[in-house]
Every structure is written in C-alpha cells, then in structure tokens.
Amino acid sequence: MSAVSYSYVALIDVLGYKDKINQDRLSGSLDFRDALMKALEVFSDVNEADYSHEAISDTIIMRCAKRENIVEFIQLVRAVQIAFLSQKLFTRGAIVYQQHFQSGKVTYSLALAQAYELEQKKSIYPRVILDRNIIEMFNSGERKSNYLDGIIKSKLVSEWNGTYFVNVITKKNWKKIREYAAAIYREDKAKLLDNESAFAKHVWFENMIFSSQYADPSLARYIPSPKLLDSESIAVDVKSTANFKATPSARSDRKGEGRRR
Numbered sequence: 001m002s003a004v005s006y007s008y009v010a011l012i013d014v015l016g017y018k019d020k021i022n023q024d025r026l027s028g029s030l031d032f033r034d035a036l037m038k039a040l041e042v043f044s045d046v047n048e049a050d051y052s053h054e055a056i057s058d059t060i061i062m063r064c065a066k067r068e069n070i071v072e073f074i075q076l077v078r079a080v081q082i083a084f085l086s087q088k089l090f091t092r093g094a095i096v097y098q099q100h101f102q103s104g105k106v107t108y109s110l111a112l113a114q115a116y117e118l119e120q121k122k123s124i125y126p127r128v129i130l131d132r133n134i135i136e137m138f139n140s141g142e143r144k145s146n147y148l149d150g151i152i153k154s155k156l157v158s159e160w161n162g163t164y165f166v167n168v169i170t171k172k173n174w175k176k177i178r179e180y181a182a183a184i185y186r187e188d189k190a191k192l193l194d195n196e197s198a199f200a201k202h203v204w205f206e207n208m209i210f211s212s213q214y215a216d217p218s219l220a221r222y223i224p225s226p227k228l229l230d231s232e233s234i235a236v237d238v239k240s241t242a243n244f245k246a247t248p249s250a251r252s253d254r255k256g257e258g259r260r261r
Contacts, residue, residue: 007100008073009111010062011119012080012093012128015201017058019191020089035087042083051076060093061112063100070134070147074156074166077128081168085180088187090126090201094118095166097134122163125204130157130164160208174214181205182222 014020020032036055043053050069053062060080064073077095084091096118098111114131123129135157138148151157158167169177185192185202192199206223209215227233 004099004101005065006067006097007111008064008070008095008097009100009109009115010077010093010095010128011112011115012060012062012077012091013119014058014084015090015092015126035089039083039087039089042079046076067097068147071150071154071156074151074154078156078166078168081128081166082173082177085168085177088180088184090184090205091128092119092123092126093128094123094131095128095134096131097137125201127165130166132164135164169209169212169214171214174209174212175216175219178209178219181209185222
C-alpha cells in the first residue's frame with residue numbers, strides 16, 4: 001500500500017451555528033441556510049482539482065495537495081472568511097500541512113485531527129490560524145527565499161503574540177470588513193451581555209481591525225469602551241436580569257436561608 005501524502009488542510013467552523021439553527025427553527029425561516037449557501041458561493045469558480053472542499057454542518061474542510069500553492073491556498077481561505085463575514089457570520093479555524101488520505105468514503109487524516117485540535121485550543125477568536133510548522137518548514141534551506149518570501153510579500157499572514165493567522169484586511173476592504181463586523185456585533189449585542197467568552201471574540205476582532213495599518217481614523221470603534229459605573233449602566237444590568245429564573249439549587253438555597261432565619 002502506498003504512503004499517505006502530505007496536503008494543506010484548512011478546517012473552518014462557523015461560529016454560533018447552533019444558535020442560528022435555533023433561530024431559524026423558532027422563526028420558521030431559512031435565513032441561516034440561505035446565508036450559508038450564499039457564503040459558499042465563494043467556491044463556485046474554484047478549481048476543485050487543486051483546491052477541494054466540503055461543507056458538513058458547521059464545518060468547511062479545504063484541501064490542497066500542491067505544496068508550492070501555499071499563497072494561493074491562503075488567499076482562498078481569506079476569501080472564504082470574507083464571504084462568511086459578508087453574511088454576518090464569524091468563522092474560526094486552522095491551516096496545517098500534514099498527512100491526508102481520502103478515497104471515496106474513507107478518510108485517514110492526521111491533518112484534520114491536527115487542524116481540529118488547533119481550532120479548538122488555539123484559534124479561540126474569529127480567525128484562521130496558520131500552524132507555525134508551515135512557517136518553520138519554509139524558513140530553512142533552499143525554499144526559504146521562494147515560499148516564505150511569497151507569504152510575506154502577499155501580506156496574507158499576520159502575527160500576534162506568537163500566533164500566525166490569516167489576514168483578512170487589505171487597503172481596499174478595510175471599511176467593508178469594519179462594516180461587516182459592526183453588523184455582526186449589532187445583531188449579537190443583546191446576547192453578549194454578561195457572556196464574556198462571546199463578547200471577547202467581538203472585542204478581539206475589533207482590535208484587529210483598528211490595529212491595521214489601513215485603519216481609517218475618521219471612523220469610530222463600534223463597541224463601547226469600559227466606563228465608570230453610573231445609574232444608567234445599573235438600569236441596563238437590572239433590565240437584563242429582570243427575567244432571571246432561579247435554578248433548582250438556587251431555590252433550594254433560598255429555602256435553606258429561610259429555615260435558618
């Protein structure tokens with residue numbers, strides 16, 4: 001049996017998938033399905049022989065077997081991210097270069113396993129990270145001047161705190177990316193209150209946008225900054241907890257407090 005070849009594999013998850021599905025169920029609409037289908041149109045003109053993909057539930061899996069096509073592969077990943085942003089959907093994922101075998105319904109892939117682990121443990125925010133082994137692979141030997149220089153010159157990869165990730169921002173699209181992100185924030189705002197994990201994703205993305213060299217100083221941030229406590233912020237907090245229902249354990253604790261009195 002032949003050896004398993006290496007490929008670039010990107011695993012990208014659509015954030016908030018379950019919540020969006022539930023919204024469609026409650027409203028009796030197909031809005032989320034339509035948004036997914038619209039975003040996936042980004043693949044309509046892609047050469048499947050070089051860049052295969054499949055979308056399963058909340059996950060998009062992309063593959064490229066040609067090692068020399070690293071820049072083109074990252075460009076496609078960026079296009080996918082932007083397509084989903086345009087439909088008010090954040091994505092998160094990872095790109096790796098590892099063994100991958102697929103034949104019919106059989107898939108054997110160290111690449112998928114590694115990409116999944118990176119997406120779950122390290123991506124954290126709405127970004128697609130690049131396994132640092134890819135950078136290290138091209139940072140040595142004869143390939144250094146060709147492939148790594150190509151990645152750098154393309155401005156497709158950013159680095160923050162030692163993590164490499166796909167840069168979705170260009171000089172031409174900065175305003176659009178800000179517009180898309182602000183629209184996602186406005187749509188999610190009510191659900192973000194007291195949900196620090198989800199809120200942090202929006203804050204990270206806004207920071208990434210406004211740290212860009214292409215940021216327009218005439219446009220303000222769309223997420224309110226921290227402020228000192230005042231009566232207005234208390235009123236908002238009280239309103240958000242007005243419909244709070246105590247859990248069984250909480251009710252039990254309250255009964256216990258009553259008996260102790």
